[in-house]
Amino acid sequence: MPSDYTIKLRSPVKAETNGHLSEKHEAILAAALDLFAERTYDGTPMPLVAERAGVGAGTIYRYFRSKEALVNAVYRRCMEHQRRLLLEDVPVEATAREQFRHWWRGMCQFATENPQGFVFLETHHHESYRDAESQELLDQVRAGAHTLVENAQARGEVRQATPDVLISLVFGAFTGLVKWTMEGDCGLTEETISDAEERVWQMLRP
Amino acid sequence: MPSDYTIKLRSPVKAETNGHLSEKHEAILAAALDLFAERTYDGTPMPLVAERAGVGAGTIYRYFRSKEALVNAVYRRCMEHQRRLLLEDVPVEATAREQFRHWWRGMCQFATENPQGFVFLETHHHESYRDAESQELLDQVRAGAHTLVENAQARGEVRQATPDVLISLVFGAFTGLVKWTMEGDCGLTEETISDAEERVWQMLRP
Amino acid sequence: MPSDYTIKLRSPVKAETNGHLSEKHEAILAAALDLFAERTYDGTPMPLVAERAGVGAGTIYRYFRSKEALVNAVYRRCMEHQRRLLLEDVPVEATAREQFRHWWRGMCQFATENPQGFVFLETHHHESYRDAESQELLDQVRAGAHTLVENAQARGEVRQATPDVLISLVFGAFTGLVKWTMEGDCGLTEETISDAEERVWQMLRP
Amino acid sequence: MPSDYTIKLRSPVKAETNGHLSEKHEAILAAALDLFAERTYDGTPMPLVAERAGVGAGTIYRYFRSKEALVNAVYRRCMEHQRRLLLEDVPVEATAREQFRHWWRGMCQFATENPQGFVFLETHHHESYRDAESQELLDQVRAGAHTLVENAQARGEVRQATPDVLISLVFGAFTGLVKWTMEGDCGLTEETISDAEERVWQMLRP
DNA sequence: TATGAATGAGCGTTCATTCAT
């Protein structure tokens, strides 16, 4: 029997004050991201999220309708972070090489600032719970990359090849690199980053 | 509490007849692979594995000691398949370009013959249940690639760069490509494969 | 849906040859007694009984309709053993003291020859699965004791007191003694037996 | 696999308010005692304990880590009750006969106030799940009886015989009596009690 | 006749979610 009084879910917008979320909301998202990246969505009990966030188990449900809503919020927030780094301040007038560098550095910054976010997106890529808004964010990033590649190809600065193929190779190569550095204890050194950048660029250049 | 009487687990070797496993053993492994790839290890209930395999829930435990033993068997079998395709018949005397082609074609064959296996390995790479034998298989593949790259570098046929970085970029790029083709409905066409092969080789060549 | 062909259950009588049961029947009963005494009826899986008896799991069901039928057979056999030792060769013409000695020695013989049987009866006394035939055996032993006590009281050789009270005190005392010796590593020495016999007699004598 | 987050188990001490446990804690212990006495530890499913206690199945695990922890709590509580009745207010300066009476009356009180507890201890005496604290309680009672007997023997008020033998005979006799009264519908009447007390004393007196 | 692979109901236990406080 559904309850017949209205449960007032704190909407994310309402909870914001001057653009940032309430402390608890924030703590829950951070705890969930950590744990989902570490042990998988299905492998993470909600009470553990609550414990890590330092809130009561019931409190999570004041901010998120369900576990699935929580993981989607985590997903969105990671994608949003990534999107911001990749799509903002794109040097539209620059050469393809410079645009690629912008993309590459943006990805590095994301993986460095938010390693759990990186792992989370990687391992939860295919999940069925990704909702419309999450999908939209992903599409934006892809569309941005697509346009960049097409324009560069039109200018003859990037190899002729299906843009999506090139994009997936480049994203994949970057992902492979980060996963490798994460397995070892060495971090992502500047040298590794710029060497790899040059290697990956070789896939794109004409 | 584990059962007190001896459960005669069909060992893979014993259960074989002329080199292939009993029908049920096979069906369980196949069902588990499908489901783990589709919905994650933690997201897959054993009863669902049983149903998909067309056996009773209890039957799985005549073949696998536990869920963890099952996922390891799946892991091993996938890695073994991959290892066979990558490490057998390596053209040791050939040029680096030809060796790379062998590797690339092997990976394509693996991803085509066993797409769930590919996804499973991808998404369960970091899991804690990977036992010693599974790890060994992974190490073999990595060591094989490492040697190939080093030798080719010594001959001046591959760029000077940390071999592991190159390997992770190449594996990553391939993975990115396959994941992209899997998301769309188009399969891995011969054209895509050979175009991408050439692109990825550009990362390696001097 | 019940099977519509007759399952021919080997009746205990049919299975006998010259008064003793088939080897398998025997092995199953012995294994069950051991295990039920050691780990309780409910704590003993049928497959473990089968393993201990050296027969297939299905074989037990050719001799016993169910686990409950098996435990009843075990119960009956133990009670029958006890009954034989207590009720046969009772020195009806002897003094109460000598009759008591006969009873005491019979109990000692039972506990010594068949310690698992003793423990089994002790720990499974109150169980609901005791069927009519089992109950009958128990009643016989009690009735025998009852008569003995009443007659002895009539002759003034045993204290006036509710016979059943005396009987339960005596049985209980014996049981307490045997359980104590079983807990320690010392067996039931002749000295302990005869000292205790004298002590217990003191409860009965006028 | 035990849960990864901290389950705040209500410790017996914490859960107490003015010396008695929370209502649910109490209800679970009582239900478990009843059922274990009636149908054995192994024969009692946890869901049945929950139902009898009037709580949800999961609720038990907020109070007890596992079924084994529950049975130990039941065991301890029964032993503690018995210990209190037997070891407190022992008339140390009195005659052996009066000390025996104190013990006898204590046992009667225990069996009357807590008949399920009596049966439970009887039938679960030898079980492997008895933990250190449970064992300690049992040892205290035994040691108390031992000392009493030895001192009385030294004063010539109790027969010379191995104290443990006497103790096991006396405990056993009492147990036999109670089991008998429980099988019939008659309770433990004052007459039966005092008659039996006198009979049992005859085993001890010089 | 004897087997043991197979089954599924039911076990002990966990955890997403609710709701009285």
Add this chain to the structure above:
DNA sequence: AATGAATGAACGCTCATTCAT
């Protein structure tokens, strides 16, 4: 608004029993 005790469906797994061989 926040809590955490309480819940019961569902988990991983066991085992009494069946039945094809």
